[in-house]
Amino acid sequence: MSDIDNQAKEKLEKVVSKNTFKFFNALIYFAIIGTSILITSFLSNMIKSQEETMSKQRTEVATKREEVEELKKLKNEFPDFPAKVNALKEIETKQKDASQILAQMSQAASESGISLINFAPTYTKGIEIKITLTGPHNNLKKFLENVEKNRLIINSVSTIANVNMSKANILPIFELKIKPAGG
Numbered sequence: 132m133s134d135i136d137n138q139a140k141e142k143l144e145k146v147v148s149k150n151t152f153k154f155f156n157a158l159i160y161f162a163i164i165g166t167s168i169l170i171t172s173f174l175s176n177m178i179k180s181q182e183e184t185m186s187k188q189r190t191e192v193a194t195k196r197e198e199v200e201e202l203k204k205l206k207n208e209f210p211d212f213p214a215k216v217n218a219l220k221e222i223e224t225k226q227k228d229a230s231q232i233l234a235q236m237s238q239a240a241s242e243s244g245i246s247l248i249n250f251a252p253t254y255t256k257g258i259e260i261k262i263t264l265t266g267p268h269n270n271l272k273k274f275l276e277n278v279e280k281n282r283l284i285i286n287s288v289s290t291i292a293n294v295n296m297s298k299a300n301i302l303p304i305f306e307l308k309i310k311p312a313g314g
């Protein structure tokens with residue numbers, strides 16, 4: 132029995148060894164396949180992400196090209212647009228100056244003892260202000276001297292004097308056009 136037992140034992144060991152070898156081979160095979168699937172899935176997701184990013188970038192580039200073309204068309208249609216925008220900015224500044232000038236003219240009129248009847252600024256590339264006032268001659272003279280001292284005003288363009296006879300005392304009405312500094 133020992134020979135038969137040994138032979139049976141050897142056969143059993145061979146069978147077990149072969150089965151163990153097959154099992155480990157199958158295990159390694161499945162591990163390799165599983166790892167390959169995971170790597171392939173990871174790379175596939177990475178490629179999809181890159182494709183989405185590239186697609187978005189292509190869309191952005193196309194949009195930017197359209198915007199550049201539109202800007203070129205607008206630049207050709209309106210070559211003086213930047214100059215017009217700058218002129219509008221100047222006018223905005225002049226409007227702020229006009230309110231300051233009104234306050235100063237009102238104060239000068241009050242200090243001079245005359246009435247400021249009308250204040251009408253005109254906004255163009257520069258600014259011209261038409262002021263109508265009335266009061267005694269010596270007070271108007273004092274007012275004009277105060278206006279000349281004003282640093283915002285560079286010159287008096289014209290002065291028109293009318294006499295208002297509807298009042299009990301005869302008072303001249305002056306219409307003064309001035310151009311502020313920078314106007």
